[in-house]
Amino acid sequence: MAEISRNGIIITVFSTASAVGKTLIAVNLTAELAHQGFRACVVDLDLQFGDIANFLQLRPTQTIYDAQLAIDKNPEQFDPLTYTTLYKYEDTSFSVIAAPNTLEQSYNVSAKQVGKVMGELRREYDYVIVDTMATFTELNLQIMDISTIITAVAIVDFIPTIKNMKMGYEAMKRLGYASNKIRFILNRSNAKTNIEISDVERLLDARFYHVLPNDFKAAVESIQSAVPIVLDQAKRYSPLAAGLIELTDKYTNRTGKARSTNTPVTQQNSGGLFGLFRK
């Protein structure tokens, strides 16, 4: 265990639809936090089809499957660092706990043990970023319970997705999550759409906490090069990278190290997914 007991921030990236950019956001948040000097770890809890190891072209020998087995068997001896894989690019490095290698393993992951692993991770890292599966599962709910912030990712492509955003958010409210724990991020993605964001906000009577610009090309290139956009000198000044850095800054303000003047997350008493579903 670390001598200085940290109490790291857990940021969960969730959405009610898949293929909305969760992994891209999770990886870049982690990379930018690391770039800013924080100890950061990203955990791939999209257990069945998680792509973080693919994205970063890592070949992990240990995954969350092994970690949760180990903490169950021998909690006293458990060292979370055994199960991380290091990602390094130039001067920046961060840790990854990959999704299980097989679907069979993903089926045998205990939500309870993953919760314990998360508890250990937050003692080692300033920030633990979690990528998730796009559905309400026992594991996701447990992780959201212990998360400091839930980053709910939305895209505006067509109406059914918007319906699912609203259904998901309302379910989260019924589950008792404080609206200021939830941050709604709109990823412009590559959605060719004739729906205006303003129409969505009007439809939902709500607003987004942060909007990422449309830069599908940069995103795809980043996947191909296995370098997070925020770390790639050629892309760091692209609108998408700037949007991701700005989002990171919003989340790091509480430490006083942030460069922007956004209102710190922990001091906001309103906001939330769609703002507040204004009455």
Next chain:
Amino acid sequence: MATQEYRVLLVENDTKLLQDMATVIQETVGFQLAAAYTDSHDALNQGGIFRPTLILLDVDHIDTYAIIEDFREKFPNTQLLALGKKWSLNLFRSVIKSGAGGFLVAPFSSMELVNSVRAFEEEEIHSKVIAFFSPKGKSGKTTFIANLAMALAEESQGRVGIIDADLQFGDMAMFFNLNPQSTIVEAVRDIVFLSPTTLNSYFIPVSEKVSVLCSTRIPEMSEQVMPDDFTALVQMARGIFQYILIDLPPAFRPITNAACETADMTAVMTMISGGFEIEHMKKCLDIFKTWDDYAERVRVFFSRVEPCTEDMRQRLEGELGNPVYDIIPNEYLLLSTAANNGRIVADIRPDSAFAKSVAAIAKKMYVADRKG
């Protein structure tokens, strides 16, 4: 409806039920009560003189199957429907195996009686259940299913049922602009009381031959849909539809496994968009390969494929190392606009590449099923 009246031989152990059902039969147009018995042996021995054309036989007894076989032997040309207080898959299978032509829950209404016989009169249904699974969203699976249902109905002239089993975030209701009174939640809740005839009313018709059983109203309700009840629901729906298409969540959940296990075919579908789709497909197929009849039961589809050519299909096949059943072109804007308007089928032009692709796939499936 048959041109001739049915002459019904009714056998029911419970006197009160017998009287009630006798009254229903007498009040139903197209039916007359030939004779009614509380004892099945009496009916078997004495019923012949009434020359019944339809036998309704109480099967809530021991020895029930032997009795059905006796009736089949004695009345080889007379239609026989089993009567039971409760439908169950096991009971249904047993009575059909013993020679009954169908199952009717007692007591029945005039409508249920007429519908049961109508199902019976139609050509024997060889239902085919296809489960659609996609490892990630945005593959266009729901759009494809909606359109395939229409195309299969057109091709087969049979009824097609869509079951939206994407329990938390199913979109089928929205795609067809439905606001259903009954959903999959009510259907599985009531399943023990239902028969194919009564289950039919939980499906919402979206065209003459296509009906939809919608998903939950809110995500939490997904917990009320137990895999075993869901399987019973699908099995019962086989008595209604020639094709049953099941839309699944984009993950292996208990409902996914139940659907794929019970389906005759599992269609695994993923889009091609420069990510790790081939890897995801391989991972999925590894799971299905544990089935002995994997090669017959699993079909691979890629969607949003550009260019959508035979060369491309073969290339994907090579990359995947597994046969690719078909590929579907990318017409994102056309499809998303149609979905936005709740007119997912009507707004898609029949001359569009997507519609042509769906029609060709429906034809290919139907032709294969006829041969099979």
